[in-house]
Amino acid sequence: MNSSTFKHPLRVFYSDDYAVDEKLETVSKSKLLAKMITDGKAPGVELVAPKLAMEEELLLIHSPAYVKSVLNGKLKYLAAGFWSKELLKSILATTGGMRDATIEALRNGRSGSFSSGLHHANTNNGKGLCTFNGLALAALVALEKVGEVGILDLDAHCGGGTADILKKNKRVRLADVSVCSYDAWKPLAKSRHFLEIVDQPRDYLATVRKAFKTLEGVEFLIYNAGMDTHEKAGGSAGITLDIIQEREALVVEWARERNVPIIFALAGGYMWSGLTLKEVAELHLETVRAFNS
Numbered sequence: 001m002n003s004s005t006f007k008h009p010l011r012v013f014y015s016d017d018y019a020v021d022e023k024l025e026t027v028s029k030s031k032l033l034a035k036m037i038t039d040g041k042a043p044g045v046e047l048v049a050p051k052l053a054m055e056e057e058l059l060l061i062h063s064p065a066y067v068k069s070v071l072n073g074k075l076k077y078l079a080a081g082f083w084s085k086e087l088l089k090s091i092l093a094t095t096g097g098m099r100d101a102t103i104e105a106l107r108n109g110r111s112g113s114f115s116s117g118l119h120h121a122n123t124n125n126g127k128g129l130c131t132f133n134g135l136a137l138a139a140l141v142a143l144e145k146v147g148e149v150g151i152l153d154l155d156a157h158c159g160g161g162t163a164d165i166l167k168k169n170k171r172v173r174l175a176d177v178s179v180c181s182y183d184a185w186k187p188l189a190k191s192r193h194f195l196e197i198v199d200q201p202r203d204y205l206a207t208v209r210k211a212f213k214t215l216e217g218v219e220f221l222i223y224n225a226g227m228d229t230h231e232k233a234g235g236s237a238g239i240t241l242d243i244i245q246e247r248e249a250l251v252v253e254w255a256r257e258r259n260v261p262i263i264f265a266l267a268g269g270y271m272w273s274g275l276t277l278k279e280v281a282e283l284h285l286e287t288v289r290a291f292n293s
């Protein structure tokens, strides 16, 4: 199967609200990626502006006290100097982008949002550069239309926030392959939950394949496509571009073979190990290209 399988172009959610010019890659890299799309580096892909997330949506996934504190400008987990109105707008836009990507994929089979900073946000707090859990919101939006939803989290770090919000939900399956134990969580049910932290790069793709077994039967897939697994983007020595490209192909192929609608979020990908922001964005372009193939 290829992109001709789909009647519509790949629509990805992004607006200028997503990007804030500062040193946090989670809110700055999307702008460079959007430029690569408008420059034709993934031909045919359309960028669409989402509606901002609304308070009542945030209350589906977070406690009222936490939502209120963020909307009032108190982000306890971020250094005070990082706070700005632009940052809040970015957070609301990138969270809304996950909702709109879900609606688009339910209609047309695939979509994505250039959103980062989602999976560590738990019911009562933000954590690890994540404020609102757009993955959890996407899952609840999809569950209005389908019976079971899967979240595949291949960011370098574990998705403890997502698990905190959703692991008791019997209609959600969580498959998490990480290369670092940060924000690890305890699976409740083997049939619905998979978490493995990979030590050896040679085991990485085999573990991703194993994780898919937990997702068998879902009718919608949310993919947290972290690039911080790459050896130069914050990840593990030996996880190279070849491995990342194979990973993206595997994810897309898995969903297409089963006719499962799928969306992606960018997730992690950093300059800590020497990449420029543009090089980080180029890694994320691999996900867009795989979805557009």
Ligand SMILES: [Zn+2]
Pocket: 155, 156, 157, 226, 228, 267, 268, 269
């Ligand atoms: Zn990460």
